[in-house]
Amino acid sequence: MNTDTAINVKDLTFSYKADPENNAIENINLSIPRGQFVVIMGPSAAGKSTLANSLNGLIPGFLKGKYKGEVLVNGKAVKGREVSEMAREIGLVFQDFEAQLFSTNVNLEIAFGPENFGIEREEIVRRIEKVIKTVKLEGFENRQPATLSGGQKQRLAIGSVLATYPDIICMDEPTTDLDPIGKIGIFNIAKELHASSQFTLLIVEHETEEALHADRLIMMKGGQVLKDGKPGELLRDVDFTDEIGIMSLHIPSYFYRLLHMEQKELPLTPEDGAAVFREKKLSFNENQYAEILRKEDEREASYGDTVLTVDKLIHVYPNGNKAVDDISFKVREREFMAVLGHNGSGKTTLVKHFNALLAPTEGDVTIYGKNTRDHSIFEIGKEIGYVFQNPDHQIFADTVFDEVAFSPKIRGVDKEEIKERVHEALKAVDLVGYEEEDPFSLSKGERQRVAVASILSAKPKIIVL
Incomplete structure (x- = not known):
């Protein structure tokens, strides 16, 4: 047994029971040394979450299907071991982080793991205090998790895993609901954990910039590992990231497309980019910048009448x-508006007033002249479509077709037009061919696109994402 290897994956292939003919992952071979910081990246349905769930025994112990190959954690086979036993060695932050929150307050959520491991109370209290500070939840100790914002819930899920002090931590897209400062904070946590030799860290991520912090980057698509190497080298390959459906880093992408630089010489960070600007004595074209501003003015002049009014809300x-x-x-x-703010700043609360999911305590919200206080969600829903922050709060049908067809169907649209609308909506989100799939058998990214399609098919005048 190699004590320097934390994770060893040998010829791993898995297909879910709901879709036995299609392998979610196929012939995966990986060896991850102890103490390494690894980022696993790929587009939706690449197999990233399936691989993550294979590491702690959720697959095949809980999520059933056809399983071939072997996963070793700390030299011991995962298959056949209880998830509760594996939790001492590897902690997993779910992609659907809300699914792992169940306690009545933040302190109890963080304490749950250590309590079940029989840790002494004084040590549990010390861990709670440390974790609360680490994930920036001071002042929320007695709050119910259900009342937290999406980003705060995500930080709590991370904290609940950190408190168990496992040998290996695997975070499945841990920054999806975090603001930019929150994302930086989580990756700072990751770097601190990595600095401690007792931790091996795996992060499943779709944001390329954060991957630069890692020792190693694994790129997946279609259930297979396509590339495995140093983040800086792989992320300079702009053509490859575009080809497999990963958004390229902005800086190397701009320099590659605008200056046609050799990919191996591309700068990766804004600081590197600024240095290249100085070295090559480049400058911005003021006339082009003025043209951009002029187009902004033209776009604003094209806006129509007021459709939504928020008054002293x-x-x-x-x-x-x-x-x-x-x-x-x-x-x-025709206006395109962004609502920005840090986690817990009230963004979701604000937009839930637009379609009457929430009623104002004071003030008014008016949609096309209709005060939301005086109209039902069904009536307001004719004008405005709302895509939930978590798609699983919105999806309920047995097939993708039924999910996307639901809204036009309940509004009396005839069958032929429903079919047409469903096809148009699925085409817009690149899910044509998924009509008979069970939405909950899809990846989270695909479920998000199903949720968007279910709103597009209703053809609302306003869409809130």
């Missing part, structure tokens, strides 16, 4: 938390 939750405080603005037809 205040929302206070039953626990006394004032999530929205005196907000007023208007949105015009």
